[in-house]
Amino acid sequence: MRNPLTGTGTGTGSADVDTLVPYEDAVTALGRDGDMIEYPDDVPVAHIVGTVGRAGDFDGSFRLRNRDLQERWDAVAAAMARPGGVPRVELMRLGEMYFVVDGHHRVSVARTRGHLVVPSRVRRICTIAYAMACLRAAHLPSKAAEREFLLRIPLPDEVRTRLWLDRSSDWMRLADAAEAWGYRESLRGDPVTDRRDLAARWWTREVGPLVEHLRRAGIGVGLRDVQLYATATAARDRRGHSGWPVPIR
Structure with missing residues (x-):
């Protein structure tokens, strides 16, 4: 894929775009620099691009990869159709990126139904290098180098x-x-x-x-x-x- 800012290749192929960003890989590349308090928020669904531990169950657009979870997905979808039917999802935030700790099915349903935001409880983690919402796994090596640059x-x-x-x-x-x-x-x-x-x-x-x-x-x-x-x-x-x-x- 070519970077629209520079016209150069970024190394981000379709396989990378179709994969959720692992939280541990992202925070390691960006460099953890302290925590902030948890807070409730309505988070833009488009900014939820990663996961804490379930990369194999959902693709990069939070569509089901693991078909054994279809029954669970349907149950969550039915619950979300009722007012007050489900709790807030739990997210980790790095810059503009959000990673699901709990609530992968709820995020998946929200994306499928075209919801713009999802009620969440967010724990923000400060990082040395900043995470833009467009960041994907293929960009992490450059962000790791940026982290080293910022230390100098x-x-x-x-x-x-x-x-x-x-x-x-x-x-x-x-x-x-x-x-x-x-x-x-x-x-x-x-x-x-x-x-x-x-x-x-x-x-x-x-x-x-x-x-x-x-x-x-x-x-x-x-x-x-x-x-x-x-x-x-x-x-x-x-x-x-x-x-x-x-x-x-």
Whole structure:
């Protein structure tokens, strides 16, 4: 599948789209960074994309794979047709993604009937890398690399929610570029105080101005800021340049 943002392949095939994302794989890739309190909510059905332990019973659209569960599915469907017939489903939340702990059949019925939301009880887990709702299993290696990048370059939360790169190797190249920028700042007599200072200053003084310059030139339409900067960095490195601006082709 081609990424609509970059036009590049993401490695997400139909088999991956048709599979629920395992919670343990996702939280390992993203990096657990603490819990938040549980709360009731009406969760968009489209954002429920994963499972805690039942990937073999339902496909990626919560259709039954295990036909031995059909009788149970029918009973849940009948109960959901009655007001107050079933309790809230239990979900784990990572960013914009939700994973079913209890209530797989209820989510399946809700999707089949075209419900937009499902009454839920949610436990939110904070992560180092942010989980967008479009994240699938094939994206987890890149998200794991993003997690490692953020441990080296701990960008502010408002920036993390907008990060996306297709290739794992791009994250390490970006971390090297940020650290090299910080070293050059030190040589100019303006040393960074710690990694958070480095990350914040690099993003606002280096990434932001370059991205703004390229966008004014009509370059990078449809790319996220981090994608545009990574593309520009790769173009600069290929040409052996040490500074900006660099034309991108």
